[in-house]
Amino acid sequence: MYDDDFTVTTRTDTEAVVVIASGEIDLYTSTLLRSQLWRTIEETTANLVVLDATNIVFISSGGLAVLVTAAQLAEQHHKRFRVLTGDQRVIPRALHIAGLDRIVRTRATYPEVLSAEPPPTGTVHPAGASRP
Amino acid sequence: MRRALRCWLCDRGWPPDERADVVLAVDEAVTNVAEHAYPDGATGSASVIARAVLTPEGRAQLVVVVTDHGVWHTAGLLPYHRPSGLRLMRACTQSVRIRRTLAGTTIMMASRPIKPVPAPATW
Numbered sequence: 001m002y003d004d005d006f007t008v009t010t011r012t013d014t015e016a017v018v019v020i021a022s023g024e025i026d027l028y029t030s031t032l033l034r035s036q037l038w039r040t041i042e043e044t045t046a047n048l049v050v051l052d053a054t055n056i057v058f059i060s061s062g063g064l065a066v067l068v069t070a071a072q073l074a075e076q077h078h079k080r081f082r083v084l085t086g087d088q089r090v091i092p093r094a095l096h097i098a099g100l101d102r103i104v105r106t107r108a109t110y111p112e113v114l115s116a117e118p119p120p121t122g123t124v125h126p127a128g129a130s131r132p
Numbered sequence: 133m134r135r136a137l138r139c140w141l142c143d144r145g146w147p148p149d150e151r152a153d154v155v156l157a158v159d160e161a162v163t164n165v166a167e168h169a170y171p172d173g174a175t176g177s178a179s180v181i182a183r184a185v186l187t188p189e190g191r192a193q194l195v196v197v198v199t200d201h202g203v204w205h206t207a208g209l210l211p212y213h214r215p216s217g218l219r220l221m222r223a224c225t226q227s228v229r230i231r232r233t234l235a236g237t238t239i240m241m242a243s244r245p246i247k248p249v250p251a252p253a254t255w
Contacts, residue, residue, distance in 0.1 A: 097223040
């Protein structure tokens with residue numbers, strides 16, 4: 001699915017299913033992301049659902065709401081939901097401002113996402129994460 | 133609207149982080165107008181006016197006024213546990229003032245000032 005400013009696709013790895021979103025998540029495009037995340041969380045047999053948001057350049061409160069409900073939906077399905085942020089800071093910063101960084105877990109790198117260690121307090125902590 | 137605002141800020145030398153803050157704050161204000169001012173299915177109008185000003189200290193600041201002509205609803209019934217757009221607005225700006233009247237709502241925001249930039253001819 002795509003919008004002029006937003007694309008979302010999905011791939012399946014051995015350890016996780018990854019929803020890859022690029023561009024801007026506003027009130028409108030967040031509905032596209034939500035439907036893709038919902039379907040993925042409910043249908044995948046993987047225990048880990050990753051939102052690859054490394055190419056997200058904008059997120060508004062509507063987008064944050066989608067992340068929150070995705071985290072809650074994953075928990076209901078006994079799956080982990082993590083947001084891969086890479087170098088972009090828009091999502092970690094927005095989550096922190098909104099006080100949601102303990103609810104929506106972000107990681108900067110894919111190895112950190114795959115780490116089986118108990119997650120720290122929702123912010124990125126490379127120290128202690130195992131790397132394959 | 134975001135794209136136009138970003139380009140406008142970029143042309144005026146706004147640094148990337150401060151630019152992102154302004155764009156987010158304005159987007160939240162406009163979204164609030166769209167969602168809260170008009171019932172589902174109704175059409176309405178809103179305006180966004182942005183002006184770059186120089187502060188007394190010689191720093192550049194953006195003043196944005198978002199105006200709607202509907203009725204402001206409280207945020208108590210936001211769907212999906214949506215975080216308050218107001219909190220994001222306040223975090224991304226120096227000040228936010230909201231004036232509600234029977235005729236509509238006006239949101240006035242001032243960005244955090246940035247270091248002085250050379251004034252282009254079109255300032």
